[in-house]
Amino acid sequence: MIKLAPSILTADLGHLDDQIRAAEAGGADYIHLDVMDGQFVPPITFGPLVVEAVRRATTLPLDVHLMIVDPERQFEAFAEAGADIINLHVEATPHIDRLLRRLHALHKRAGVCINPGTPLSAIEEVADVADQVMLMAINPGWGGQKFLPAMLDKLQRLRGMLDARGVRPDVEVDGGVKANNIAACVAAGANVLVCGSSVYNREASPRENLRNLRGAAEQVSVRP
Ligand code: DX5
Ligand code: ZN
DSSP: OOEEEEBGGGSOGGGHHHHHHHHHHTTOSOEEEEEEBSSSSSOBOOOHHHHHHHHHHOOSOEEEEEEOSOGGGTHHHHHHTTOSEEEEEGGGOSOHHHHHHHHHHTTOEEEEEEOTTSOTHHHHTTTTTOSEEEEESSOTTOSSOOOOTHHHHHHHHHHHHHHHHTOOOEEEEESSOOTTTHHHHHHTTOOEEEESTTTSSSSSOHHHHHHHHHHHHHHHHTOO
16 A cells, blocks of 8 residues: 655645645645754754644644654654654664664654665664654755655665565655656655655645645556
8 A cells, every 4th residue: 555645844834724634635644744953954844833733633644754863852742742653863863773662662653764875774773673664865854855866776675675674664755756756666665655845836736736646656556
Protein backbone atom coordinates (compact mmCIF):
# COMPACT_ATOMS: atom_id res chain seq x y z
CA MET A 1 0.00 0.00 0.00
CA ILE A 2 1.31 3.37 -1.05
CA LYS A 3 0.81 6.12 1.51
CA LEU A 4 0.71 9.81 0.63
CA ALA A 5 1.76 12.26 3.34
CA PRO A 6 1.01 15.89 2.42
CA SER A 7 3.30 18.33 4.22
CA ILE A 8 1.62 21.50 5.44
CA LEU A 9 4.88 23.45 5.00
CA THR A 10 3.60 25.17 1.85
CA ALA A 11 -0.06 25.22 2.96
CA ASP A 12 -1.90 28.38 3.99
CA LEU A 13 -1.46 28.16 7.76
CA GLY A 14 -4.01 30.93 8.24
CA HIS A 15 -6.62 28.40 7.12
CA LEU A 16 -5.16 25.29 8.66
CA ASP A 17 -8.43 23.42 9.19
CA ASP A 18 -9.51 23.99 5.57
CA GLN A 19 -6.15 22.96 4.23
CA ILE A 20 -6.20 19.75 6.23
CA ARG A 21 -9.77 18.97 5.21
CA ALA A 22 -8.75 19.44 1.59
CA ALA A 23 -5.96 16.88 2.03
CA GLU A 24 -8.39 14.45 3.67
CA ALA A 25 -10.83 14.90 0.79
CA GLY A 26 -8.04 14.02 -1.62
CA GLY A 27 -7.33 10.75 0.20
CA ALA A 28 -4.24 11.69 2.21
CA ASP A 29 -2.97 8.87 4.43
CA TYR A 30 -0.92 10.98 6.85
CA ILE A 31 -0.35 14.65 7.55
CA HIS A 32 3.38 15.42 7.52
CA LEU A 33 4.59 18.15 9.88
CA ASP A 34 7.99 19.77 9.37
CA VAL A 35 9.46 21.03 12.62
CA MET A 36 12.52 23.27 12.11
CA ASP A 37 14.47 25.03 14.84
CA GLY A 38 16.71 27.52 12.99
CA GLN A 39 19.77 25.48 14.00
CA PHE A 40 19.64 22.01 12.50
CA VAL A 41 18.27 23.79 9.43
CA PRO A 42 18.18 27.59 8.94
CA PRO A 43 14.40 28.21 8.98
CA ILE A 44 12.14 28.11 12.03
CA THR A 45 8.66 26.68 11.53
CA PHE A 46 6.55 25.55 14.46
CA GLY A 47 6.51 23.47 17.60
CA PRO A 48 4.14 21.27 19.59
CA LEU A 49 1.35 23.89 19.72
CA VAL A 50 0.77 23.61 15.98
CA VAL A 51 1.00 19.82 16.13
CA GLU A 52 -1.73 19.97 18.79
CA ALA A 53 -3.88 22.20 16.54
CA VAL A 54 -3.48 19.76 13.65
CA ARG A 55 -4.30 16.90 16.01
CA ARG A 56 -7.62 18.59 16.78
CA ALA A 57 -8.34 19.11 13.07
CA THR A 58 -7.95 15.53 11.84
CA THR A 59 -7.97 11.89 12.81
CA LEU A 60 -5.31 11.06 10.20
CA PRO A 61 -1.99 9.85 11.62
CA LEU A 62 0.45 12.72 12.16
CA ASP A 63 3.92 12.09 10.72
CA VAL A 64 6.19 14.54 12.54
CA HIS A 65 9.62 15.28 11.05
CA LEU A 66 11.94 16.79 13.65
CA MET A 67 14.67 18.90 12.03
CA ILE A 68 16.04 20.09 15.36
CA VAL A 69 19.28 19.80 17.28
CA ASP A 70 19.24 17.70 20.42
CA PRO A 71 15.86 16.04 19.73
CA GLU A 72 16.19 14.20 23.04
CA ARG A 73 15.11 17.37 24.85
CA GLN A 74 12.01 17.86 22.73
CA PHE A 75 10.54 14.69 21.33
CA GLU A 76 8.33 13.90 24.31
CA ALA A 77 6.52 17.23 23.88
CA PHE A 78 5.68 16.23 20.31
CA ALA A 79 4.52 12.82 21.48
CA GLU A 80 2.21 14.51 24.01
CA ALA A 81 0.96 16.93 21.36
CA GLY A 82 -0.49 13.99 19.44
CA ALA A 83 2.16 12.86 16.96
CA ASP A 84 1.70 9.26 15.83
CA ILE A 85 5.02 8.84 14.03
CA ILE A 86 8.12 10.77 15.10
CA ASN A 87 11.04 10.92 12.70
CA LEU A 88 14.45 11.75 14.16
CA HIS A 89 17.48 12.70 12.11
CA VAL A 90 20.41 10.36 12.66
CA GLU A 91 22.68 13.41 12.23
CA ALA A 92 21.02 15.19 15.17
CA THR A 93 21.81 12.74 17.95
CA PRO A 94 24.59 10.36 19.00
CA HIS A 95 21.92 8.18 20.66
CA ILE A 96 19.54 7.28 17.86
CA ASP A 97 19.08 3.69 19.10
CA ARG A 98 18.06 4.85 22.57
CA LEU A 99 15.67 7.50 21.28
CA LEU A 100 13.93 5.13 18.88
CA ARG A 101 13.40 2.69 21.75
CA ARG A 102 12.06 5.49 23.96
CA LEU A 103 9.52 6.33 21.26
CA HIS A 104 8.35 2.72 21.38
CA ALA A 105 8.00 2.99 25.14
CA LEU A 106 5.72 5.99 24.53
CA HIS A 107 3.68 3.83 22.10
CA LYS A 108 4.72 5.92 19.10
CA ARG A 109 5.99 4.76 15.74
CA ALA A 110 9.69 5.48 15.54
CA GLY A 111 11.25 6.87 12.37
CA VAL A 112 14.89 7.46 11.53
CA CYS A 113 15.65 10.10 8.95
CA ILE A 114 18.82 10.48 6.86
CA ASN A 115 20.15 13.48 4.92
CA PRO A 116 21.35 13.21 1.30
CA GLY A 117 25.02 13.49 2.28
CA THR A 118 24.91 10.89 5.05
CA PRO A 119 25.88 7.33 4.08
CA LEU A 120 23.35 4.55 4.59
CA SER A 121 25.75 2.82 6.97
CA ALA A 122 24.78 5.49 9.56
CA ILE A 123 21.37 3.85 9.98
CA GLU A 124 22.21 0.23 9.28
CA GLU A 125 22.47 -0.76 12.93
CA VAL A 126 19.03 0.64 13.80
CA ALA A 127 17.23 -0.74 10.74
CA ASP A 128 15.58 -3.39 12.90
CA VAL A 129 14.57 -0.90 15.61
CA ALA A 130 12.94 1.72 13.38
CA ASP A 131 9.34 1.39 12.17
CA GLN A 132 10.12 3.79 9.36
CA VAL A 133 13.24 4.88 7.50
CA MET A 134 12.93 8.28 5.93
CA LEU A 135 15.28 9.18 3.14
CA MET A 136 15.70 12.86 2.34
CA ALA A 137 15.75 13.48 -1.41
CA ILE A 138 16.63 17.15 -0.85
CA ASN A 139 18.75 18.97 1.69
CA PRO A 140 16.18 19.73 4.37
CA GLY A 141 15.00 23.21 5.27
CA TRP A 142 12.68 24.33 2.49
CA GLY A 143 9.77 23.06 0.45
CA GLY A 144 9.73 23.32 -3.31
CA GLN A 145 13.28 22.12 -3.97
CA LYS A 146 14.28 19.79 -6.78
CA PHE A 147 14.55 16.04 -6.14
CA LEU A 148 18.23 15.03 -6.15
CA PRO A 149 18.41 12.32 -8.86
CA ALA A 150 21.19 10.39 -7.08
CA MET A 151 18.73 9.67 -4.27
CA LEU A 152 16.93 7.10 -6.43
CA ASP A 153 20.03 4.94 -6.42
CA LYS A 154 20.40 5.50 -2.66
CA LEU A 155 16.79 4.41 -2.22
CA GLN A 156 17.43 1.19 -4.12
CA ARG A 157 20.50 0.52 -2.00
CA LEU A 158 18.46 1.21 1.15
CA ARG A 159 15.85 -1.31 0.01
CA GLY A 160 18.62 -3.84 -0.67
CA MET A 161 20.12 -3.24 2.76
CA LEU A 162 16.75 -3.71 4.49
CA ASP A 163 16.03 -6.89 2.50
CA ALA A 164 19.47 -8.27 3.33
CA ARG A 165 18.78 -7.71 7.03
CA GLY A 166 15.31 -9.24 6.71
CA VAL A 167 13.48 -6.18 8.06
CA ARG A 168 10.55 -4.32 6.55
CA PRO A 169 10.15 -0.83 8.02
CA ASP A 170 8.15 1.66 5.99
CA VAL A 171 10.39 3.54 3.58
CA GLU A 172 9.46 7.20 3.28
CA VAL A 173 10.90 9.65 0.76
CA ASP A 174 10.80 13.36 1.57
CA GLY A 175 11.58 16.23 -0.76
CA GLY A 176 10.84 17.07 -4.36
CA VAL A 177 8.29 14.28 -4.89
CA LYS A 178 6.07 15.15 -7.86
CA ALA A 179 3.72 13.35 -10.23
CA ASN A 180 6.60 12.92 -12.67
CA ASN A 181 8.95 11.10 -10.26
CA ILE A 182 6.65 9.43 -7.74
CA ALA A 183 6.47 6.21 -9.78
CA ALA A 184 10.27 6.03 -9.87
CA CYS A 185 10.36 6.43 -6.06
CA VAL A 186 7.87 3.60 -5.61
CA ALA A 187 9.72 1.38 -8.09
CA ALA A 188 12.96 2.04 -6.16
CA GLY A 189 11.37 0.87 -2.91
CA ALA A 190 9.45 3.72 -1.23
CA ASN A 191 5.98 3.13 0.17
CA VAL A 192 5.38 6.47 1.96
CA LEU A 193 5.73 9.65 -0.08
CA VAL A 194 5.87 13.12 1.44
CA CYS A 195 4.28 15.62 -0.93
CA GLY A 196 4.58 19.29 -0.02
CA SER A 197 4.50 21.75 -2.90
CA SER A 198 3.07 19.06 -5.18
CA VAL A 199 -0.10 19.11 -3.02
CA TYR A 200 -0.28 22.69 -1.74
CA ASN A 201 0.29 24.97 -4.72
CA ARG A 202 -1.47 27.55 -6.87
CA GLU A 203 -1.92 25.30 -9.89
CA ALA A 204 -4.68 23.05 -8.55
CA SER A 205 -6.51 22.10 -5.37
CA PRO A 206 -4.93 19.71 -2.85
CA ARG A 207 -7.67 17.25 -3.75
CA GLU A 208 -6.89 17.27 -7.48
CA ASN A 209 -3.16 17.17 -6.82
CA LEU A 210 -3.45 14.18 -4.49
CA ARG A 211 -5.59 12.25 -6.98
CA ASN A 212 -3.06 12.93 -9.67
CA LEU A 213 -0.16 11.85 -7.44
CA ARG A 214 -2.01 8.68 -6.38
CA GLY A 215 -2.72 7.80 -10.00
CA ALA A 216 0.94 8.27 -10.94
CA ALA A 217 2.17 6.25 -7.93
CA GLU A 218 -0.18 3.37 -8.57
CA GLN A 219 0.99 2.93 -12.13
CA VAL A 220 3.92 1.07 -10.60
CA SER A 221 2.13 -0.94 -7.95
CA VAL A 222 -0.41 -2.40 -10.41
CA ARG A 223 2.27 -3.40 -12.92
CA PRO A 224 2.52 -7.24 -13.09
C1 DX5 B 1 11.85 19.96 3.87
C2 DX5 B 1 10.75 19.13 4.42
C3 DX5 B 1 9.81 18.55 3.44
C4 DX5 B 1 9.12 19.55 2.56
C5 DX5 B 1 8.83 18.87 1.29
O1 DX5 B 1 12.90 20.05 4.77
O2 DX5 B 1 11.24 18.05 5.18
O3 DX5 B 1 8.86 17.73 4.08
O4 DX5 B 1 7.91 20.03 3.07
O5 DX5 B 1 8.36 19.81 0.39
P1 DX5 B 1 8.39 19.50 -1.15
O6 DX5 B 1 7.52 18.28 -1.36
O7 DX5 B 1 7.85 20.73 -1.77
O8 DX5 B 1 9.82 19.21 -1.51
ZN1 ZN C 1 9.64 16.68 5.98
